[in-house]
Amino acid sequence: MGSGERYRSGSELPLTGNLDECREEMTELFGETKDLRMEDLQIGQKQAMLLYLLTITDAQLLTERVLQPIGRLPVEQSVASVDEFEQLCAKMLGGSAHVILHTNQDAVQKILEGFSVIVMEGVSAAVAIFTEGGGKRGIQEPTTQTIVKGPKDGFVEDLRTNLSLLRKRIRNHKLRIETFTIGTDTGTNVCLIYMKGIANEGIVEEARKRLQDIRTNAVFETGNIEEFIADKTITPFPTVYSTERPDAVSAHLVSGKAAIVVDGTPFVITLPTVFNDFMIAPEDYYQSFMMGSFLRLIRYLSFMFALMLPSLYVSVITYHHELIPTPLLISVISQREGVPFPAVVEAFLMEVTFEILREAGVRMPRAVGGTISIVGGLVIGQAAVEAGIISNTMVIVVALTAISSFVAPYYIFSISSRLLRFGLIVLGGVFGLYGVFLGLMVMVGHLCGLRSFGVPYLAPIAPFIMKDQKDIFIRLPVWASKLRPQMLKPDSAVKQQESESPSPPPVYPSERRGKRKSKGDQP
Amino acid sequence: MNRHGILLPLLLLSLICQTGCWDRREVNEVSVVTGMAIDTGEEMKYRLTVEVINSPELNQQQGGAAAPAIVYWREGHTIAELAQKMNTGLTRDLVFSHMRLLVISLDVAREGLFDFLDYLERSREIRNDFEIILARKGKAADVLQITYPVQKVPSIKLNTQMQTLKREWGGDPDIRLKDIVNSLMSPGREPVMSIVKIRGSAEEGKSVSNMEKVTPDALVFMDGLAIFKEDKYVGSLPVEAIPYVLLADNKLRETVISAACRENASERFTVDLKDTRAKIKMAVKDDIPQIHLGIEVEGQIDGTECADDLSKKKVYQAYESRTETVLAQRLKDVIVLVQTRYGSDIFGFGEEMNRQQHDYFQRVKGRWNIQFSKAAVSVKVNAKLRRAGLVTNTFKAVEQKEG
Known part of the structure; x- marks a missing residue:
């Protein structure tokens, strides 16, 4: 069990078995907090004390796992040594998760994790029984990555539920879960999950090391972890993949990636991540490979749209009139007639307006949701065009760009195109197409330099890996790809050796037999 | 990384020295030239007429009864010089990259094409794939002014007409600037050109009301093939x-x-x-x-x-x-x-x-x-x-x- 930097409360001293001393120490640590319960118990002949935090303890579990077994103990039961205590616990609490503790520190830790701790008079050990409770959200459909066909469950805020969702999908002894406690103030449980023997050992080791090296006070979301463990680069592109979908995480795990689950958030991150991961939706694999491939091409196209469309429009309109077919040019000119701003300013204005609208749409309370579409779409969009401030074509360009940016199956990925778009608009307005393409070149150069846990970000396109091409721009049928992604250098490369799609039998056997028989019978 | 941190901004800064792209012109600050006509001038060698689009008029929603194009002429010694002088009468920057048609009058064709072909070929903006035709009778400028109800801009109408004629009946040689230049350069070929003529009254055809009639007052039609020897017009063949x-x-x-x-x-x-x-x-x-x-x-x-x-x-x-x-x-x-x-x-x-x-x-x-x-x-x-x-x-x- 690894443990990150954490404020360790309580003395390193062993438990003495003196109840008053223990009570004093706990009172000193927790102070007057209302939810710490220290209840006196009688276990057989001995005095004992039950400690738990009321707010995170399930009363029913407490009764079932602690109070009822104690009540069933014979009255003459007496415990004198640690050995006897351990035996008693094994007998009394067998089947419910319990841990024998020897120091005050451990006891405090367990109480904070939602365990109930029993300290016994005269025994220099304590037992912690898992009784965690508290509010939990039920499993629901993920809100950020919805699909039409495929599993509908999503991760929730509870770590154990999330782990169970993964375990249930991958029923394999190779699935390993390692726990870390991160955050000196929050002491959050963080799990590193991988498939032993499939995931590259080096990558897992690197992830483990990076998790252990995190020095922070609070972790509330995988995003907090993400910034600590991502490779040291300033980039608008995400270098880890975070998702709400257990099926996506499971697929990543069996392809040789590692996952990090953080208690308290439904987002799980997987790593290493390459550019292409963000163009893949889990649904690609749940529907026909032709449709999956087609949608993937659409996604690449719409990424390019989201990134470049306004800047291309601006540069063509401002510098390269000869590139537009004459009828289109005439119609563009007639629409731009009387627009007071240069195309760059116009594009900037509209893009910023759109970003404001989007931000408002995300943040505002649901109840006023309709307002945004009326104010945004009608008032700003239509009125601006009718007032002659913005041209119609620009509205079309901005709208297409906006819609394209929502196509990315992974919402966070559109951040990169949203940010870079503005840079490209400026370049397009200043240098024309020349500037836009210079900008793209710098962007591609930057992408080539990115790495995620040692895997090049543009793999398997740059560096080119032929074996991985079956699942990049197009998805071949599942039986056609026999290897796990080679760019991840998995410890076991082959995923399905003897896989082939069945060809139909020459003639349907029973039919043939039937016919022969009837013929033979006749004479 | 540190090296890149300095190099990248430097490279980007060096872009500013690249002056090639500073000819920023918004589309609504330019007039698109779709046709040019070259006549002989009365006082000077040439008379250049340009036809620019009146784009709001071609807008599907706002378009109305006004003229679809504006025509302006001026006399001068060279076409190159004249092309830059057109703002004496027109308000906006002229963009020649969408020119579709060049009409030459018979007089100019008799004198020879060479003098202005050089400018057309050399100019960065003008493409080499616009159609070149010869106007028989009257001024070449008139051809650019005869309106038509469907393709309202006269030079676009003629351009479309010639393309269709070529496809349907083979009645147009589809002569572009590059063809003329190629045949002038080749010792084994002489240039040809389509000839157009105005049917009806050219004066009445110049008005918007020409677009309102079932039988337009004036109509430009194909009337034969001009034959050149070197760069000079020598005669014609019938359209058949x-x-x-x-x-x-x-x-x-x-x-x-x-x-x-x-x-x-x-x-x-x-x-x-x-x-x-x-x-x-x-x-x-x-x-x-x-x-x-x-x-x-x-x-x-x-x-x-x-x-x-x-x-x-x-x-x-x-x-x-x-x-x-x-x-x-x-x-x-x-x-x-x-x-x-x-x-x-x-x-x-x-x-x-x-x-x-x-x-x-x-x-x-x-x-x-x-x-x-x-x-x-x-x-x-x-x-x-x-x-x-x-x-x-x-x-x-x-x-x-x-x-």
Whole structure:
């Protein structure tokens, strides 16, 4: 069990078995907090004390796992040594998760994790029984990555539920879960999950090391972890993949990636991540490979749209009139007639307006949701065009760009195109197409330099890996790809050796037999 | 990383020295020139007319009754100079990259094209693929002002008209700037050009009301093919000859011919020729070029006035041979006419000669047009009629058969 930097409360001293001393120490640590319960118990002949935090303890579990077994103990039961205590616990609490503790520190830790701790008079050990409770959200459909066909469950805020969702999908002894406690103030449980023997050992080791090296006070979301463990680069592109979908995480795990689950958030991150991961939706694999491939091409196209469309429009309109077919040019000119701003300013204005609208749409309370579409779409969009401030074509360009940016199956990925778009608009307005393409070149150069846990970000396109091409721009049928992604250098490369799609039998056997028989019978 | 941190901004800063792209012009700050006309000036050498689009008028929602284009002229010594001076009368920057049409008056064509072709070719903005036509009678500028209800901008109307004509009947040689320049540079080819003429009153055609009539007051129509020698106009062929000129040059895509069903018969049948190919063979005999044209055409019967039984193979064969005879005769007539009257190799036979009889052509290169007019031309046509539309026999033939 690894443990990150954490404020360790309580003395390193062993438990003495003196109840008053223990009570004093706990009172000193927790102070007057209302939810710490220290209840006196009688276990057989001995005095004992039950400690738990009321707010995170399930009363029913407490009764079932602690109070009822104690009540069933014979009255003459007496415990004198640690050995006897351990035996008693094994007998009394067998089947419910319990841990024998020897120091005050451990006891405090367990109480904070939602365990109930029993300290016994005269025994220099304590037992912690898992009784965690508290509010939990039920499993629901993920809100950020919805699909039409495929599993509908999503991760929730509870770590154990999330782990169970993964375990249930991958029923394999190779699935390993390692726990870390991160955050000196929050002491959050963080799990590193991988498939032993499939995931590259080096990558897992690197992830483990990076998790252990995190020095922070609070972790509330995988995003907090993400910034600590991502490779040291300033980039608008995400270098880890975070998702709400257990099926996506499971697929990543069996392809040789590692996952990090953080208690308290439904987002799980997987790593290493390459550019292409963000163009893949889990649904690609749940529907026909032709449709999956087609949608993937659409996604690449719409990424390019989201990134470049306004800047291309601006540069063509401002510098390269000869590139537009004459009828289109005439119609563009007639629409731009009387627009007071240069195309760059116009594009900037509209893009910023759109970003404001989007931000408002995300943040505002649901109840006023309709307002945004009326104010945004009608008032700003239509009125601006009718007032002659913005041209119609620009509205079309901005709208297409906006819609394209929502196509990315992974919402966070559109951040990169949203940010870079503005840079490209400026370049397009200043240098024309020349500037836009210079900008793209710098962007591609930057992408080539990115790495995620040692895997090049543009793999398997740059560096080119032929074996991985079956699942990049197009998805071949599942039986056609026999290897796990080679760019991840998995410890076991082959995923399905003897896989082939069945060809139909020459003639349907029973039919043939039937016919022969009837013929033979006749004479 | 640190090295990159310095290098990248430096590289980006160096972009600012790249001045090539500072010609920023918003589309609504420019006027798009779609057509140009060159006439001889009264006081100076040239009179250049430009036609710019009145774009709001072409907007589908706002467009109304105003003129779709604005025309302005000015006189000057060179076209290059004039092109920059047009803002004496027009408000916005002129953009020439969308020019579709250049109209030249007959007077200018007689004096020679060279003086202004250089500017057109050299100019960075002007493309080399706009159509060049010749205006017969009146000013070239008038052609740019005759309105039309569908393609409202006159030069776009003509451009579309010529493209369609070429595709449907082979009635336009589709001459662009690059073709003119190529044929001027080539010793084995002379330039040609379409001729347009205004039907009706040019003055009335210039008004918007011309677009409101079923029969427009004025209409620009194709009226023949101009023949040049070097860069000077020498004469013309009727528009009917254009498909044959194109056929001899192996540029014909589709045309229609009609022929008498039998020799000396008054009833005719019409054939739509869809797939036409010309194989040109060059030989030299006693220093006289021998031009053998092997024409292969495929087509379908579009209509017949005769009562022939079209279900018979024999009838098809007879029609095929009639087509062959008539086509060969007309083609030969056109070539001979050009040879004898103008002595200008507009068919590009010289280029073919250069390819096939290189030594001979190199010898006669300087006087090729003279050799061309002496050349013996033989035409062999192989026609194949493939089908005959929706009905096999005309009702006339059916009637005869049954009756």
